[in-house]
Amino acid sequence: MKVEGKARIWKNYQKEIPDNDFFYVRSCVRQNFFPGAETTFLRIMKDELGINVYDDPAHTSCTGIGYHADIVPFDTTMTVVARQFALMTEKGFKNMIPSCITSFGLYTEILETWEHHPEVLEKARKYLKEATGRTFEIPENLSHASDVIFKFRHKIAERAKYKLINKYTGKPLRVVEHIGCHYAKMFPSKGVGGAEYPYVLTGMVESFGGEIVDYPERRSCCGFGFRQYLVMANRGYTIANTKKKFDSMDPYKPDCIVTNCPGCPMFLDKGQYAIAELEGRVYGDGKYGIPVLTFEELAGIVLGYDPWDIGLQVHQIPVEPLLDKIGVEYDKSAKYKGIGGRDLGKPQHSKLIKAYIE
Amino acid sequence: MEAAGNLVNLGFEVYLIERTNRLGGNVANWYCLFPDFKPSSKVVEQLKPAIQNKVQFRFGAEVCKTEKKGNKHLLHLNDGEVLECDAVVVASGFSLFDAHRKEEYGYGIYDNVITSADLEKQLAENHTVMTTQHKAPRKIAFIHCVGSRDHKVGNAYCSKVCCVTGVKQAIEVAKMHPEAEIYSFYMDLRMYDRQFEDLYMEAQTQHNVRFIRGRLSECFENADKTILLKAEDTLSGKPFRLSVDMVVLLVGMQADQSLKHISDMFALKTSDDRFLSVADVHTSSIYSGVEGVYLAGACTGPKSIHETLNSARAAALSTAIYLNQN
Numbered sequence: 001m002k003v004e005g006k007a008r009i010w011k012n013y014q015k016e017i018p019d020n021d022f023f024y025v026r027s028c029v030r031q032n033f034f035p036g037a038e039t040t041f042l043r044i045m046k047d048e049l050g051i052n053v054y055d056d057p058a059h060t061s062c063t064g065i066g067y068h069a070d071i072v073p074f075d076t077t078m079t080v081v082a083r084q085f086a087l088m089t090e091k092g093f094k095n096m097i098p099s100c101i102t103s104f105g106l107y108t109e110i111l112e113t114w115e116h117h118p119e120v121l122e123k124a125r126k127y128l129k130e131a132t133g134r135t136f137e138i139p140e141n142l143s144h145a146s147d148v149i150f151k152f153r154h155k156i157a158e159r160a161k162y163k164l165i166n167k168y169t170g171k172p173l174r175v176v177e178h179i180g181c182h183y184a185k186m187f188p189s190k191g192v193g194g195a196e197y198p199y200v201l202t203g204m205v206e207s208f209g210g211e212i213v214d215y216p217e218r219r220s221c222c223g224f225g226f227r228q229y230l231v232m233a234n235r236g237y238t239i240a241n242t243k244k245k246f247d248s249m250d251p252y253k254p255d256c257i258v259t260n261c262p263g264c265p266m267f268l269d270k271g272q273y274a275i276a277e278l279e280g281r282v283y284g285d286g287k288y289g290i291p292v293l294t295f296e297e298l299a300g301i302v303l304g305y306d307p308w309d310i311g312l313q314v315h316q317i318p319v320e321p322l323l324d325k326i327g328v329e330y331d332k333s334a335k336y337k338g339i340g341g342r343d344l345g346k347p348q349h350s351k352l353i354k355a356y357i358e
Numbered sequence: 359m360e361a362a363g364n365l366v367n368l369g370f371e372v373y374l375i376e377r378t379n380r381l382g383g384n385v386a387n388w389y390c391l392f393p394d395f396k397p398s399s400k401v402v403e404q405l406k407p408a409i410q411n412k413v414q415f416r417f418g419a420e421v422c423k424t425e426k427k428g429n430k431h432l433l434h435l436n437d438g439e440v441l442e443c444d445a446v447v448v449a450s451g452f453s454l455f456d457a458h459r460k461e462e463y464g465y466g467i468y469d470n471v472i473t474s475a476d477l478e479k480q481l482a483e484n485h486t487v488m489t490t491q492h493k494a495p496r497k498i499a500f501i502h503c504v505g506s507r508d509h510k511v512g513n514a515y516c517s518k519v520c521c522v523t524g525v526k527q528a529i530e531v532a533k534m535h536p537e538a539e540i541y542s543f544y545m546d547l548r549m550y551d552r553q554f555e556d557l558y559m560e561a562q563t564q565h566n567v568r569f570i571r572g573r574l575s576e577c578f579e580n581a582d583k584t585i586l587l588k589a590e591d592t593l594s595g596k597p598f599r600l601s602v603d604m605v606v607l608l609v610g611m612q613a614d615q616s617l618k619h620i621s622d623m624f625a626l627k628t629s630d631d632r633f634l635s636v637a638d639v640h641t642s643s644i645y646s647g648v649e650g651v652y653l654a655g656a657c658t659g660p661k662s663i664h665e666t667l668n669s670a671r672a673a674a675l676s677t678a679i680y681l682n683q684n
Binding site for chain 2: 001002005006008009194195196197214215216217218219251252
């Protein structure tokens, strides 16, 4: 593997990411899957970087899941997205950052459609006006939230309390980066580093001191695949695909996986439990599995945020082995305590994947 | 070379302006040629006597600017020299498709993904082929149509000679490594010329080359530096994976970047495929449509060697007729 060959491609996929003033649109599902991720993003942006971000409670789903499941027609989706742009316009912002990869892909698809078919844009304006009375401006910049963390990765690294270095060996932690399919596979030029060898998470991991693991099934979907999972009869494809990825990455002994999509950490994290139950196989060290993080959680960890404040206790695969390798100080007894010390209760654990704290 | 040699034979004074410092163009980079496995160096050597000590060579030279002075073309070279010519034959050839652009195949990233040109270089230098880890390959995959018939890279046309080049190379490798499994991924095999079909049959019946109708989706590198291919066998309708020791990308021909400059200087037309247009594809395929400017070889599209030489002879003859009439 020639890293310089990848760097050659990365040069061709540079992307303009603004410095400040972002209109943030949350994901429908992330707040259920990994509830600390988006809060951590806003905390990093505001508290660490001093960036102006507006988190509008009036925005809705982009309909992406329904759109890709073929139950929401394009005209409806386009009108809903036009409404998000109207909210952004009303609040005086020009830079939009979706939290969700599918939203990012969908907004990109719609903006590209409007650029090439102005009559479709006019139709969207008409529908939105008729439905809500709103008007909108097209964003000057559309970046994914991971693009923004990528842009400020060096600043975050400067402020970091920890590095992605294994404190027992002194070597960089080995990180699998998993990019959501809708980030750049549809529009390679819209992703940092392109579609085939994306740099957005690689750049973050390298800046934080870790090293990237490349493996044969790197480009494969996590398994979610929308119609694979949303249609119950197809769910076997989901778990089969997830297993294929783990079988491929496991020999490279990764210390963790980092993702930039709402669905991927869900399926890579919970999928390990399902595979353990179905196949009796536990990846990684054979006891705890391979920890899966969102990019915000990864940044939060290196910045020294309390792991339980950023929601790491809701992961299926225990993150403590990773925290211990990094040398993160944390209160083991506080893992299942909520705000004000409220007892959250303890989850049942797999017989095969061990809980770190019994 | 062929056009220059013919014009010298017809009694004209000829300048040969060559961008590099040697003769033979792309052919000089090849090992052996289809359909008879003749060493390419022999072809280049055969063409040399007609021009050596007979034409005025300008090596390492490029035409920067042209002027018209009456019927004459003034060619300004990069070293400041100005050549006054009564006619011009453009024979600037082709470039190979840059395989880096098919990012999903990993050329320049994965050690054992090479191009057909790289394979020829290996064969010419070492008379054998080895992996980057200096091991004899046990499984090799040839990938046809890399950069040809591919709208995604902007080359919708067929490069014509890659099909038979792939078959020729598969046979060469099979002869060197009889124990190796050789796979050839194609979308069509266009064995259009004499003996091409024979080569294709030889590859299957004598060397057990396995032809799989299906375009490669993507390549990955395994931990042991072998390459994992994801492809589809479109005849059986099944996707499949295959790990091989080496992948050879059969890169197509494309218009050389210099053609843009050349066409601007001489006011020549280009086609959608970026090669030079000809005055009439049926009756005047070596005439540019601009008075005194003739076209030879692959500057007007992909060609085999004998097609290139035939067009060079035709261009030389047309040039001679033009010069005799003016």
